Amino acid sequence: MPGELKDAVPVVPLHEWKGAAGRLSKLGGSTGRPDFVVRVPGRVNLIGEHVDYCGYGVFPMAIEQDVFVAVRLVQSGRGSGPPRLILTNTATDQYPPFSCAIKDVREHLSLRRPGESPPWHLYYLCGVLGVLESLGLEGKLEGDTSFEVVVDGRVPPRAGLSSSSALVCAAALTTLVANKGDMTRSDLASLCAQSERHIGTQGGGMDQAIAFLATAGTAQRIEFLPTLSGEKVTLPPSAVFVIANSLVEANKAASDGYNVRVAECRLATWVLAKALGVADFLSLEKVKELQVALGVSLDEMVALVEKHVRKEAYSAAEIAAVLCLPVATLAEKPLMNRIPLENLKLKLYHRITHVLKEAARVAEFHTACCSPSVDLARLGGLMNASHTSLRDLYECSHPRLDELVGLAQGMAYGARLTGAGWGGCMVALCDEGQLAPFLEGLKNKYYSSEGDEGIQKHVFVTQPGAGASILE
Structure with missing residues (x-):
């Protein structure tokens, strides 16, 4: 079990997670109680966009929204063919079931069509293939044990909050547990960053790193050179981070x-x-x-x-x-x-130029968070500067994101796009006194056409959450 290795993914009692019983029932479906469950969170990057693949540090935190994956090991009987992977998503109307022989995972990934949004199951196959490669098991699994997998994702999709990477990481972790492998959290993060490239995007590793290294109550200053490392950073107690969806879908694997x-x-x-x-x-x-x-x-x-x-x-x-x-x-x-x-x-x-100046902003943001006298206006100013750079130098924003960030000015200390961009979410910094009028302003000026439920569905206040875990 990975939880027995030093610095391994922790094993946590299932009942400690809010709503776990209901989700377990949903995940079990018609296949019965799973043999094990894994949980991987989404993330929001507070500052440091498009710098991880350039080797520079980032400043993310895990969010409450997550991916739950339940796995049941099924004895299929002699003569039934090679071991299979049987995938089901609780949102079957959006994500149809998928099944394949485990030996054919690489072949299915090779069929991905560039320029099109990849089907959800390919992200899962990335994580499976990465671990099988690492354990030397690709094409070598024998016997009659197949894997019935049910996925329940609560991270908003195509919103820049790492829903896809969370699924890749969950797939890798379930494959590791199912095959009784051992791997540290850092090694798993690095493996997942590499294996997600089977989908076609050349990411830098932030999403996978925070998925495994996150700790409840703290953000992380994550560095990639000379090796992957994370430093826990306690955020200012007066700081409130608000995530708001621009309602423009962002899928970095769907274009060049x-x-x-x-x-x-x-x-x-x-x-x-x-x-x-x-x-x-x-x-x-x-x-x-x-x-x-x-x-x-x-x-x-x-x-x-x-x-x-x-x-x-x-x-x-x-x-x-x-x-x-x-x-x-x-x-x-x-x-x-x-x-x-x-x-x-x-x-x-x-x-x-964006990369170098954004790397400097990450360092300054970190210093400001660790200062005995925290200046939220300083942090907000760094976030504003980050968005301006992403919009003007990196050209990865979107008019609707710019509108959303613009609305935050004067109502919050600062705001910026979070994630790869081209749509997705904004993260804004305010204090408790600003929170209610800020949310009301967004409701009236951006989400008015969404009705009363718009603000509840598309905007949420977040606190630093825990990283991946194995639930028993």
């Missing part, structure tokens, strides 16, 4: 936008490294790796970008010329071969 941003940051790293005479610059994958190699500060990195990376967009041919590479060779590089590189105008200056 996310991967293009990752590629632009890598290209900016190469262009800057080449200009500075860094040997073997093509081995660099993250902006922070270059910063560490140069031994300079974030401010000094910004100055180097100003000097060596032009503000105008580049074509692929222009970047190839700077790097002294044939365009075809550049287009075949890992990650570059996942996007329509030669058809894009690549805004390297804008992207890397």
Whole structure:
């Protein structure tokens, strides 16, 4: 059992979770009581967007909304074929059932159609495949034990709150438990970050890290280099964080936008490294790796970008010329071969400038939270600056998100998009005195067409929640 390993995912009595009995009944369905249940939370990132895949730290916390997964091990009998994975979602009207032989998981993932929103079961298969690979069991499971899995997700989908990554993490954890594997929380987080890339997006690991490392009552300052680590940070007691859904669905796996941003940051790293005479610059994958190699500060990195990376967009041919590479060779590089590189105008200056200044904002936000005299206006100002940068430099916001963030100005200390963007949610910071008028303002000015239930359905106040657990 993973809970027996030091720093493993904790094993928690099922009755400790609010509403667990009702959910267990719902999860059991017609298959009877499950052999075990796992729970993985969603998350909200307070600041530090689009920097994890560049190697820089982030500042998320787990939320109450979560994914519950119940697993029942079923003896299918001799002659019934290889072990199967049988998936059911409690929201069957949105997420149809799926079943396949476990040996065929990789094949089903390979059938994913780029440019389309992946069906929900593919995210589950990512987690399954990641653990089977790690345990050396891919294609090797024998016997007559199949896995009946029922999923109950409470994280709003396509809202930038990590519903997809929570499902990947839950799938990995259930597969680990079912196969009696051992893995630390950090190792599981890293494995899930890698395995989610089977879906096509080149994420950086924040969502998976907070899913496993979160602790109730604290946010986390998560760093990725030189290794994954998390520092618990107690948020100011006077701070209230409100999450509001823009009602614009965001799915980073359904388009090239996310991967293009990752590629632009890598290209900016190469262009800057080449200009500075860094040997073997093509081995660099993250902006922070270059910063560490140069031994300079974030401010000094910004100055180097100003000097060596032009503000105008580049074509692929222009970047190839700077790097002294044939365009075809550049287009075949890992990650570059996942996007329509030669058809894009690549805004390297804008992207890397956002990353460096956002990394500095994360550090300042952390310092401000740890200060004996907390200034909520300072924290809010950093959140506002983050959103402005995401809107103007990273160009990953949406007009409805901008409207929502704009409404928060004057009613809250600050607000910003949270998650990858292009829709999804805003997170706003206020205090107890601002909360009621803020919620009323959102109800009247943004959710008026949703009726009286709109504010209850699409807006919630959140506190730092616990990370993944195995429930017994």
